[in-house]
Amino acid sequence: MNQxxxxxxxxxxxxxxxxxxxxxxxxxxxxxxxxFIRGNIEGILYSTAYGRPTGFAIDPIxxxxxxHFYPGTDILSFGTAGxxxxxKFCQNWTMSKSKLDEINSVSxxxxxxxxxxxxxxxxxxxxxxxDPTIIGEYVIDISKLAMEEGIKSVMxxxxxxxxxARKDVYKHIDAANVDLKAFTEDFYKNLTSSKLAPVLxxxxxxxxxxxxxxxxxxxxxxxxxxxxxxxxKMSEWILENIGDEVPHHFTAFHPTFKMxxxxxxxxxxxxxxxxxxxxxGLKFVYTGNVHNPKAETxxxxxxxxxxxxxxxxxxxxxxxxxxxxxKCGAKIAGVFD
Numbered sequence: 001m002n003q004x005x006x007x008x009x010x011x012x013x014x015x016x017x018x019x020x021x022x023x024x025x026x027x028x029x030x031x032x033x034x035x036f037i038r039g040n041i042e043g044i045l046y047s048t049a050y051g052r053p054t055g056f057a058i059d060p061i062x063x064x065x066x067x068h069f070y071p072g073t074d075i076l077s078f079g080t081a082g083x084x085x086x087x088k089f090c091q092n093w094t095m096s097k098s099k100l101d102e103i104n105s106v107s108x109x110x111x112x113x114x115x116x117x118x119x120x121x122x123x124x125x126x127x128x129x130x131d132p133t134i135i136g137e138y139v140i141d142i143s144k145l146a147m148e149e150g151i152k153s154v155m156x157x158x159x160x161x162x163x164x165a166r167k168d169v170y171k172h173i174d175a176a177n178v179d180l181k182a183f184t185e186d187f188y189k190n191l192t193s194s195k196l197a198p199v200l201x202x203x204x205x206x207x208x209x210x211x212x213x214x215x216x217x218x219x220x221x222x223x224x225x226x227x228x229x230x231x232x233k234m235s236e237w238i239l240e241n242i243g244d245e246v247p248h249h250f251t252a253f254h255p256t257f258k259m260x261x262x263x264x265x266x267x268x269x270x271x272x273x274x275x276x277x278x279x280x281g282l283k284f285v286y287t288g289n290v291h292n293p294k295a296e297t298x299x300x301x302x303x304x305x306x307x308x309x310x311x312x313x314x315x316x317x318x319x320x321x322x323x324x325x326x327k328c329g330a331k332i333a334g335v336f337d
């Protein structure tokens with residue numbers, strides 16, 4: 001189901017330049033980009049993963065993680081082969097580092113995806129597991145149909161996308177969780193083979209120039225991006241650039257892929273990061289990949305009453321009423337109804 005791609009141009013050399021993400025891969029005939037799934041076929045750029053997901057799952061939306069977007073609901077989740085980042089710590093590397101001919105995939109048109117969501121009476125669809133940026137054409141076609149059917153669309157992404165392409169890809173998107181993987185260019189260069197600046201630009205654009213609900217996630221890796229100073233600087237940047245109400249999830253690293261000999265993140269580290277972020281002024285900070293119900297709970301920032309109590313990805317109680325704290329009436333940032 002090769003699909004002619006958007007976001008490319010032909011160089012004077014005759015090669016193709018993909019302009020979907022800040023890599024701007026230049027491809028000779030027969031070559032594919034860093035992502036494995038966008039390739040030059042007879043002088044035209046094609047998305048070779050269009051309509052070829054690796055399978056579907058129904059997840060709690062808290063697993064994305066999204067804590068302020070229809071909490072307690074289930075979401076249809078899928079991804080494809082390939083990725084436009086090279087994270088040495090990738091938690092889904094069996095998919096993101098696979099080529100299409102190395103991984104089982106199914107055939108699913110955009111109409112098939114919508115039909116599956118409707119069959120299971122799901123409120124939303126998540127483009128996730130690998131980075132959905134690389135299947136932008138597929139995302140656009142599905143999310144447009146989803147919008148027409150009243151189904152929400154969620155991007156789970158590293159935010160590494162060209163500033164022009166993102167206007168198209170996110171046109172019908174309702175929510176996004178963006179991985180802010182660290183707060184130094186060295187980390188992004190050495191551990192993800194990408195750059196920090198375009199990610200920060202995407203985050204600012206999402207919050208300040210769109211109506212898309214966003215949350216952030218940072219996977220904390222011991223001695224790589226977990227210093228007090230880095231977390232403080234990251235939190236201050238968030239506060240200054242996108243405000244104090246964007247939820248931030250600090251999650252624990254588990255050794256995998258090319259960092260299997262690295263130390264697992266202790267619970268104390270993610271809890272400390274949460275405290276630093278809250279001390280900086282962020283109102284909604286959570287921990288993940290560790291069992292920490294207190295830090296998974298949503299509190300009213302005005303009266304500190306527990307509103308949404310969670311245990312792992314399960315919502316045990318939700319006391320938000322019409323988007324407000326049931327006790328003091330304060331407005332709670334998010335999409336709840």
